[in-house]
Amino acid sequence: MDIARKTSSDLPSSAPVVIIGGGIVGVSTLYHLARRGVPAVLLERRKLASGTTWHAAGIVGQLRDSTAQTELGKYTARLFAELEIETGQATGYKPNGTINLALGEVRHEQLLRSHDHAVRMGIPTYLLTRDELSEKWPWIVVEDVRSAFFVPSNGQVNPLDVTVALSKGARAQGAQVFEQTKVTEIVIRDGKVAGVATDRGVIATGKVLLAGGMWSHLFAKAHGVTVPLHATEHFYIVTEPLAGLRKDQPILNIAEERTYWKEDTGKLLIGGFEAHGKPYGQSGIPEDFEFDQLPFDMDHVEPELERMFSRMPGLGDLGIQTFFNGPESFTPDGRPYLGPTSEVKGLFVATGMNSNGILNSGGVGLTMAEWLIDGQPSRGMGPLLQRRAHPFQRNTRYNRDRAAESVGFHYGVSWAGRQVHSARGVRRVPLHDRLAAAGATFAERIGWEMPQYYDPEKRGWDETPRLRWKAWSGLVQQECLAARDAAVLIDQSMYAKIQVQGPDAVRALNRVCGAEMDVAVGTSVYTQFLNMRGGIEADVTVTRIAPECFMVITGHPSQMRDQGWIRDHADPEWRFEIFDATSAYALLSLHGPQSRAILQALSDDDLSNAAFPFGAAREIDIAYARGWAIRRSFLGELGFELLLPAEFSAGIYDEILNVGQPLGLRHMGMFAMNACRIEKGFRHFGHDIAEDDTPYETGLGFAVALNKAEAFLGREALAQQKAGGPATRHRTVSVRVEGVDAVNGPYLIHNEPIWRDGRIVGHVTSGDWGFRLEAMVGLASLHRDEGVDKAWLDAGGFTVQIAGAFYPLTVGLAPFYDPQGARMRG
Structure with missing residues (x-):
């Protein structure tokens, strides 16, 4: 296509960035680009906010699982409060606050944990008594409410008004918005964005942001790009005016009943998220869709309506003014997709907001502007990366069926x-049927069927929610003790195997890795991929299997991201190529004191230490086959990882048994493997280490070779940090809770605040019961301006806050299980 051909009179011939989609996320990105001096162009097929944005509930929350995302939530709330002053356009923002209810004990404990987490994040929150709840919400039944968690600084906004305000602010700073402009194609040349074709002409550009909401999946698919999402119907009702309803009425969320309640111009708006929703637009969204409503399916939402009327008996007399149904897009894992795509250079996405588009919009717009201008965001966005998407997720039927369930997430x-x-059953390891016969109880992760634990009686999942001792804990205990006393076999064939080969393969890897990659053939190196800040982008092992060939083994979620x-x-x-060898190889891990004897019985090669x-x-040699054996262990035991051509895995598996x-x-599943690695203090990428953490801060400085000949990402930042001495302001440590047991807990999970001398000094990043140690153990990130050093840790005085209660905490730089590493090196 000739991208230089004449465009319509008002459409520019070129732009630094073109944004496709005029919902609140696209407009927010336009606004934040303009604030940074980048006059981007936004193209909208109809009118701004005419897809999903206009009918959103407009709830604005702040508290998230991660520090980075919570900070972005706080930023969104500030932005909405300040935008009206800046632009003169009303946004309807009201900091009414939100109240989350717990009806059962599990949800009650989760709210207590959220209350703890909010203290660490600097967000004032309160636990309300039933009387206080009744005072704020006098119309609802409260006798069965176990607890109520109040966040006063949360609020609500008018989605249409705030979109107009963002657009006005962006245009005042040089951005351009073109409505009634249909994008027909992204122009791609040599795998890179070259322009955007519309029904009014072509705009040349090297950067495009796809923020098309429920249109994004099929539009991206037509360009060979994976954006997994699908529209589903979303239902809510609006009552007749309710006497006594204040304009600043706090929003009410009842997760166990799947409903939310908010004030709407003197009326109540009550919505629900069914456990299983209704997909919409299986063949694509209609061409003329604009501010459209869908038929209200009374039968489908009857369970949610019944719960609403039971919770508020007066609804029957109040009357319902509106029964509303509008589409929203949901993703397979319930998280948005942000950032650069795997398939096309210069193409970014920000879509799949899972009914959280309004409360995400400010932070997402800020983040996408940073990505488009600086090449990376200022905060780690790992859980939300587009590159977590795998190619099979381009399948529309998969997205349709999963979206119906992800409404319930x-x-x-x-x-x-x-x-x-x-x-289910989308991706199966070669040994799937054998593992099932052995009692594997599977969970799904990015399509993979992954054994979480093994039950010889094959009773299946007990899906009764529990945060402490669980139905399978005894089986996990047996697996952990077998690793300590005998041997365990783990099938990790779903892990990504990335083959990097060619004359410059070593240079390509040395550029991103902290460790030296120019090692002898037959050497396995544990290393991290780094960013320019020295932060960790991947946690991998790299084995040199030939002079010009390396095998990178990484976690299954990172299969596309790391490539x-x-x-x-x-x-x-540079002359090198990357081959995704994930499906070509099985990966069987053999661990425990008997692992060498078992493998030696199948091989004439010398396996001595x-x-x-x-x-x-x-x-x-392994049985009747050949394969790579790698001396590694994620459990802290003697172990071998066996990398085998997939067709030999069944025969070798049978011989090992x-x-x-x-x-x-x-057999060992993922639950036991996780418990063992926590005992050993091994970091998990995504929980204990991520893009905002450096190797020196996380105790992984041994994996950094500052003096290697090849320059690598983050070397200057890491050299400066190293020059400051080993006691950095942030450190990852091992922790053990005193005075708790496996059955009653409470358990370390994630984000529990750690206190010392009356102030919060860190938080737990991951935790579980350690069956080999018979203790509650975890990993934590501690902060101290003077440096987190051994003397400060050894002085003690630490406590951990779990669900509102405080427990003594033992803290150390070394793991509690086999701190010298003698078992796995023996």
């Missing part, structure tokens, strides 16, 4: 045993 009680039931990171930062002149030390990698079961070998 939005509310309900979320916990470790909450299962996904739709679109993209290597490509993004390589010199275009002298011949095959920790960190070594060898291609060896024949030899191993008489020696006490058991």
Whole structure:
């Protein structure tokens, strides 16, 4: 296509950034780009906010799971409060506050934990008594309410008004908005964005943001790009005017009943998120869709309506003014997709807001502007990256079926045993049927069926929510003790295997890795991919399997992300290629004191510690096959990772069981592996380490080679940090809670505040019961301006706050399980 052809008179011929989609997320990004001096162009097929934005409930919350996302939530609330002053356009923002109710004990504990987390994040919150709740919400039944969690600084906004205000603010600073302009195609040349074609002409650009909401999936798919989402119908009712309803009435959320309640011009707006929703637009959104409503399906939402009327008996006499139904887009895992795409350079996405578009909009707009201008956001966005999407998720049927269920992720009680039931069996390891026969109880992760624990009686999931001892805890205990006393076998074939090969493969890896990659063939290196700040973008092992060939093994969520990171930062002149070998290889891990004896019985190669030390990698005979054995362990035990061509995995698996079961070998699932790695203090990417953490802060400085010949991302930042000495202001440590037990808990999970001398000094990043130690253990990030050093830690005086109660905490730099690492190196 000739992108230089004449455009219509008012459409510019070029732009630094083109935004596709005039919902609140696209307009917010336009506004934030303009504030940074970038006059972007926004194209909207109809009118601004005419898709999903206009009918959103407009609830604005702040508290999120991560520090970075909570800060963005706080920023959004400030932006809405200040925008009206800046632009003169009313936004309807009211800091009414939100009240979350708990009806059962599990939800009650979660609200107590949220209250703890809010203190750490500097957000004032309160626990209300029933009388206080009745005073604020006199119309509802409160006798069965276990607790009420009040966040006064949350609020609500008029979505249409705030979109207009953002647009006005953007245009005042040089941005351009073109409504009634349909984008027909993104012009792509040599895998890069070159322009945007519309029904009014073509705009040349090197950067495009797709913020098309429920249109994004099929539009991206037509360009070979994966944006997993699908529209579903969303229902709410609006009552007749309610006497005594204040304009500043706090918003009410009842997760266990899947309903939310808010004031709307003197009336109540009450909405629900069903456990299983109704997909919309399976064949695409209608061409003429603009500010449209859908038919209200009374039968479908009857359970939610019944709960509303039971919670507020007066609804029957009050009368319902509006029964509303409008579409919103939902993603397979209930999280938005943000950032650069894997498939096309220069194409970014910000979409799939899962009914949280309004409360995400300010922070997302700020973040996307940083990404488009600076090349990376100022805060880590790992859980929301577009590059977590895998190619199979371009399948529309998959998105349709999962979206119907992901509506329910939005509310309900979320916990470790909450299962996904739709679109199952999509991705299976080669040994799936054998693992199922052995009692594997599977959960779904990005399509993979992953064994979480093994139950010989095959009773399946107990989906009764529990935060402490669970139905499977005894089975997990047996797996952990087998790892300590005998041996366990873990199938990790779903982990990504990325083959980097060619004359410049070592240079490409040295550019992104902190460790030295120019090592001898047959060496396995534990390292991190880094960013320019020295932050961690990936946590991987890299094995040199030939002079010009390396195998990168990374977690299954990072399969696309890590390939993209290597490509993004390589010199275009370098001669290398990346081959995704995930499906070509199985990965079986054998751990425990008997693991060497089991493997040695299947191989004539010398597996002694002298011949095959920790960190070594060898291609060896295994039963009747050949495969790579790598001396690694994520459990802290003697162990071998076996990287095998997939077609040999069944035969080797059978031989391992024949030899191993008489020696006490058991299967191990992901729950036990996680408990063991926490005991050993091994970091988990996404929980304990991420983009905002450096190796020196997280105790991984041993994996950084500052003096290697090749320059690498973040070296200057890390050199400055290292020059400051080993005691950094932030450190990852191991923690053990005193005075709790496995059955009654409470459990360390995530985000529990840690106190010392009357102030919060850190928080737990991950935790669980350690069955080998018989203790509640975890990893935590501590902060101290003077430096987190051994003397300060050894002085003690730490406590951890769990669900409102305080417990003594033992803290150390070394792990509590085998701190010298003798077991896994033996």
